[in-house]
Amino acid sequence: xxxxxxxxxxxxxxxxxxxxxxxxxxxxxxxxxxxxxxxxxxxxxxxxxxxxxxxxxxxxxxxxxxxxxxxxxxxxxxxxxxxxxxxxxxxxxxxxxxxxxxxxxxxxxxxxxxxxxxxxxxxxxxxxxxxxxxxxxxxxxxxxxxxxxxxxxxxxxxxxxxxxxxxxxxxxxxxxxxxxxxxxxxxxxxxxxxxxxxxxxxxxxxxxxxxxxxxxxxxxxxxxxxxxxxxxxxxxxxxxxxxxxxxxxxxxxxxxxxxxxxxxxxxxxxxxxxxxxxxxxxxxxxxxxxxxxxxxxxxxxxxxxxxxxxxxxxxxxxxxxxxxxxxxxx
Amino acid sequence: xxxxxxxxxxxxxxxxxxxxxxxxxxxxxxxxxxxxxxxxxxxxxxxxxxxxxxxxxxxxxxxxxxxxxxxxxxxxxxxxxxxxxxxxxxxxxxxxxxxxxxxxxxxxxxxxxxxxxxxxxxxxxxxxxxxxxxxxxxxxxxxxxxxxxxxxxxxxxxxxxxxxxxxxxxxxxxxxxxxxxxxxxxxxxxxxxxxxxxxxxxxxxxxxxxxxxxxxxxxxxxxxxxxxxxxxxxxxxxxxxxxxxxxxxxxxxxxxxxxxxxxxxxxxxxxxxxxxxxxxxxxxxxxxxxxxxxxxxxxxxxxxxxxxxxxxxxxxxxxxxxxxxxxxxx
Numbered sequence: 326x327x328x329x330x331x332x333x334x335x336x337x338x339x340x341x342x343x344x345x346x347x348x349x350x351x352x353x354x355x356x357x358x359x360x361x362x363x364x365x366x367x368x369x370x371x372x373x374x375x376x377x378x379x380x381x382x383x384x385x386x387x388x389x390x391x392x393x394x395x396x397x398x399x400x401x402x403x404x405x406x407x408x409x410x411x412x413x414x415x416x417x418x419x420x421x422x423x424x425x426x427x428x429x430x431x432x433x434x435x436x437x438x439x440x441x442x443x444x445x446x447x448x449x450x451x452x453x454x455x456x457x458x459x460x461x462x463x464x465x466x467x468x469x470x471x472x473x474x475x476x477x478x479x480x481x482x483x484x485x486x487x488x489x490x491x492x493x494x495x496x497x498x499x500x501x502x503x504x505x506x507x508x509x510x511x512x513x514x515x516x517x518x519x520x521x522x523x524x525x526x527x528x529x530x531x532x533x534x535x536x537x538x539x540x541x542x543x544x545x546x547x548x549x550x551x552x553x554x555x556x557x558x559x560x561x562x563x564x565x566x567x568x569x570x571x572x573x574x575x576x577x578x579x580x581x582x583x584x585x586x587x588x589x590x591x592x593x594x595x596x597x598x599x600x601x602x603x604x605x606x607x608x609x610x611x612x613x614x615x616x617x618x619x620x621x622x623x624x625x626x627x628x629x630x631x632x633x634x635x636x637x638x639x640x641x642x643x644x645x646x647x648x649x650x651x652x653x654x655x
Numbered sequence: 656x657x658x659x660x661x662x663x664x665x666x667x668x669x670x671x672x673x674x675x676x677x678x679x680x681x682x683x684x685x686x687x688x689x690x691x692x693x694x695x696x697x698x699x700x701x702x703x704x705x706x707x708x709x710x711x712x713x714x715x716x717x718x719x720x721x722x723x724x725x726x727x728x729x730x731x732x733x734x735x736x737x738x739x740x741x742x743x744x745x746x747x748x749x750x751x752x753x754x755x756x757x758x759x760x761x762x763x764x765x766x767x768x769x770x771x772x773x774x775x776x777x778x779x780x781x782x783x784x785x786x787x788x789x790x791x792x793x794x795x796x797x798x799x800x801x802x803x804x805x806x807x808x809x810x811x812x813x814x815x816x817x818x819x820x821x822x823x824x825x826x827x828x829x830x831x832x833x834x835x836x837x838x839x840x841x842x843x844x845x846x847x848x849x850x851x852x853x854x855x856x857x858x859x860x861x862x863x864x865x866x867x868x869x870x871x872x873x874x875x876x877x878x879x880x881x882x883x884x885x886x887x888x889x890x891x892x893x894x895x896x897x898x899x900x901x902x903x904x905x906x907x908x909x910x911x912x913x914x915x916x917x918x919x920x921x922x923x924x925x926x927x928x929x930x931x932x933x934x935x936x937x938x939x940x941x942x943x944x945x946x947x948x949x950x951x952x953x954x955x956x957x958x959x960x961x962x963x964x965x966x967x968x969x970x971x972x973x974x975x976x977x978x979x980x981x982x983x984x985x
Contacts, residue, residue, distance in 0.1 A: 343774040351739070351774030369699075373741030373794055377779045409681070411703035413792045415745070444673040444681030445794070449707045451983060457785045462743045464703055464775070464794035653781060 346476060346554075349399035349537060352469070368471050370405035372396055373464040379653040381424065381458050383502035385494075385513030388461055389431035391589060391655060394518045395540065396465040397439045401520040402536040402592065404475040404527060405467030410436060411445040412463055417456035428459065439518035441465070473527075479534040480555035484623040485601035487594045489522060489608050490515065490616040492544050493572040496586035499654055500575070507578075510571040515613075517590030522611035526594060529607035535595035538588065540655055542646040545584035545631065547593055549645040553629045561621030561643075563635045584633075585646050587654045595623060676806060676884075679729035679867060682799070698801050700735035702726055703794040709983040711754065711788050713832035715824075715843030718791055719761035721919060721985060724848045725870065726795040727769045731850040732866040732922065734805040734857060735797030740766060741775040742793055747786035758789065769848035771795070803857075809864040810885035814953040815931035817924045819852060819938050820845065820946035822874050823902040826916035829984055830905070837908075840901040845943075847920030852941035856924060859937035865925035868918065870985055872976040875914035877923055878961045879975040889961045891951030891973075914963075915976050917984045925953060 336344060343351040350372035376392040393410065400407040412432065416425070436443055498514040500506055519538065526533060535555070539547035544566070552559045568583045576583045590613055596604045601619060608617035631643035666674060673681040680702035706722040723740065730737040742762065746755070766773055828844040830836055849868065856863060865885070869877035874896070882889045898913045906913050920943055926934045931949065938947035961973035 341772055341774070343772065344776065351741075369739075369796065371739055371741060371774050371796060373743045373775045373792070374777045375743040375745050375779045375792055377745060377781050377785075409699075409701055411681075411701060411794045413703045413705040413743075413794070415705050415707060415790055442671055442673065444671075444701050445703045446674065447704045449705045449790075449983075451707050451787065451790075454784060455707075455787045457781065460745055460779075460781075460786075460790070462703065462705055462792035462794075464741045464743070464792075466699065466701060466796055653779075 346478065349402040350405070352403050368469050370400045370403040370467040370469055371464070372399035373462065374399060375460060375462040376655060377460050377653050378499065378655050379457060380502050381428065383514060384498045386516040387428060387431050388459065389428035390435045390516050392461040392463045393432050393435035393439060394516050394589060395655060396463040397441055397518045397520055398538045400465040400467035401523040402538055403467070403469060404473045404523065404533065404536065405469040406524065407439065407441050407465050407467040407520050409444045409466040410441045410463055412443055412461060413446070414448045415456050415460040416448060416450045417458055418450055418453045420458055425459065435518065439520055475533050475536050477535055477537065477551050477554035480551055480557050480559070480595045480623050481534060482557060482623050482625040483598050484534055484595045485598050485619055486559060486561060486621040486623065487596065487601065487605060487608065487617060488544065488566065488620050489592045489614050491567040491569050491572070492539070492588055492591060493568060493576065493583035493586035495589040496651055496654055497572050497575045506575055510575050512569065512571050512575070515588055515590035517613045519590065519592050519613065522592065522608060522614050525607040525611045526604050529603045531600040531604035531607065532597040533594060533604065534597065535593070537593045539591060539593055540587050540589060543585040543587055544593070545643045546646045548631045549643060551595065552631050556628045558624045558627050559621060559631045560624055561631065561633050563633050565618060565620045567616045567618060584643065585650055587651065589655065676808065679732040680735065680795070682733050698799050700730045700733040700797040700799055701794070702729035703792065704729060705790060705792040706985060707790050707983050708829065708985050709787060710832050711758065713844060714828045716846040717758060717761050718789065719758035720765045720846050722791040722793045723762050723765035723769065724846050724919060725985060726793040727771055727848045727850055728868045730795040730797035731853040732868055733799060734803045734853065734863065734866065735799040736854065737769065737771050737795050737797040737850050739774045739796040740771045740793055742773055742791060743776070744778045745786050745790040746778060746780045747788055748780055748783045750788055755789065765848065769850055805863050805866050807865055807867060807881050807884035810881055810887050810889070810925045810953045811864060812887055812953050812955040813928050814864055814925045815928055815949055816889060816891060816951040816953065817926065817931065817935055817938065817947060818874065818896065818950050819849070819922045819944045821897040821899050821902070822869070822918055822921060823898060823906065823913035823916035825919040826981055826984055827902050827905045830981070836905055840905050842899065842901050842905070845918055845920035847943045849920065849922050849943065852922065852938060852944050855937040855941045856934050859933045861930040861934035861937065862927035863924060863934065864927065865923070867923045869921060869923055870917050870919060873915040873917055874923070875961065875973045876976045879973060881925065882961050883959045886958045888954045888957050889951060890954055891961065891963050893963050893965045895948060895950045897946045897948055914973065917981065919985065
């Protein structure tokens with residue numbers, strides 16, 4: 326629904342070159358609209374995300390850490406160094422102060438870890454029953470070198486596809502906190518800031534074409550988006566995709582596919598074949614990248630498609646998630 | 656409550672030089688955290704606001720126009736040229752598509768008027784009863800010359816205080832739309848982008864010390880904030896403050912003071928005495944500035960105070976609004 330809303334409702338009205346690129350953050354080169362000042366302000370990556378996750382706290386994280394890391398990661402996926410964050414709170418009347426304080430402390434700790442500065446904030450209070458505790462919007466601004474272009478449309482046949490670790494952890498942790506699992510999985514959300522990993526990959530000299538964090542809709546949805554943006558086929562190997570046994574077990578029980586479960590501390594990197602080794606090493610040497618691995622490659626046909634070689638040796642077409650399988654997962 | 660929340664809850668944790676200035680937008684000079692790239696990206700003003708106004712439509716505007724202009728104005732109040740906007744939507748399940756479309760069209764038209772580009776967006780859907788139609792966060796990024804400093808802490812004794820037009824229109828228009836007036840006032844919200852007016856004031860060469868848009872809490876609250884930030888006394892003349900007769904009538908009936916009613920298309924300018932004439936002329940020559948006028952001056956004592964010479968010749972201390980008089984006014 327979100328993809329449809331964006332494509333069919335927002336884009337036609339807000340249409341511009343930046344939004345049309347459909348990346349995690351908009352990349353812009355500021356030009357003053359009145360040209361009397363000659364200011365060179367480089368290239369910026371700008372992103373926004375509203376966070377409505379429910380419940381507010383779950384194993385491995387909370388809405389505050391999610392709000393900071395979610396936007397840090399969106400900015401980082403453009404290759405940018407995330408520098409500034411804004412935080413807009415919508416509070417439901419009656420929210421306990423202790424809860425808000427825990428969330429704010431968590432945001433502060435996450436911002437510190439990601440070395441991003443919160444430079445603007447806003448709070449609004451709505452009546453009881455007009456929100457659900459607290460919703461948090463964060464927007465982020467990062468800077469990147471003028472000659473660096475990382476974009477969902479830049480995957481090329483021959484490229485290698487990497488994932489930075491196990492998939493599905495965040496979604497299962499939130500479902501468990503909702504009491505929807507019926508057993509204790511031991512799974513914690515993977516929420517984490519990935520900006521250091523991105524800088525490590527770039528500093529290793531890897532020729533990076535695409536970076537994306539597979540959040541809502543999971544790995545399958547993100548890969549399908551990239552295949553469509555780049556007009557290529559992405560071929561992945563089921564047996565290469567790291568999934569924790571407990572996540573697999575929970576998915577089997579609930580009838581879900583881990584490919585579609587949200588992640589909040591993972592990134593997909595699509596890099597030239599020649600630099601796949603450097604990229605993989607840089608990911609594994611980064612915090613949160615221990616389980617990084619190659620999961621597939623980019624081929625030319627069928628365009629706009631993701632194919633998966635299954636454990637059984639067959640090939641399956643991976644479709645984009647239609648509808649929101651897990652509402653309020655982030 | 657918002658002032659208290661920000662001062663006592665958010666600031667202690669998010670504390671940094673930018674937020675502590677308590678301006679409408681944070682002003683930053685980007686420096687890359689890894690110093691291997693030598694990027695000069697000038698000075699940015701960054702702002703965020705979540706909009707929860709109820710009802711969604713009212714005379715003179717709607718939540719969409721409010722969301723764009725509110726953030727454009729916050730960025731402009733730092734003297735910056737607002738260039739980029741993000742839009743984050745929280746939609747209540749069941750919201751009619753036609754309503755969303757009207758709001759988006761209104762945002763697009765307002766963004767076009769303000770010549771600001773929407774570069775990132777996000778939508779989240781929450782269950783029926785977990786929001787109220789739609790909430791919209793906008794964050795804005797603008798650029799400003801490195802040598803320009805406009806700041807709430809820069810009001811100086813001798814400065815002149817100007818307002819760009821009549822006060823209280825927005826608040827009364829929203830109250831009327833809620834059916835709380837009991838009569839038809841004929842008042843429309845003043846929602847408007849003020850970035851052109853700000854550029855006109857600066858281009859006229861006025862020596863501008865403070866700019867602020869008196870939104871939530873009205874003129875009284877904004878002036879008190881500035882008096883406290885600058886440690887000065889702001890003295891205003893009741894008879895100089897432009898208020899439409901219908902706004903006055905509505906306020907008398909409801910027991911409100913127009914000084915505390917929200918505005919969404921007005922700015923306070925505090926400028927050196929020598930440049931007050933230039934500033935006033937530039938404001939009057941700008942769209943939305945027909946009724947601009949001088950309303951007072953800055954004196955040294957009593958510090959941190961706003962005093963008003965009343966129509967009766969007495970002097971009244973103007974207090975900051977405590978509690979939220981009109982919830983969900985923006």
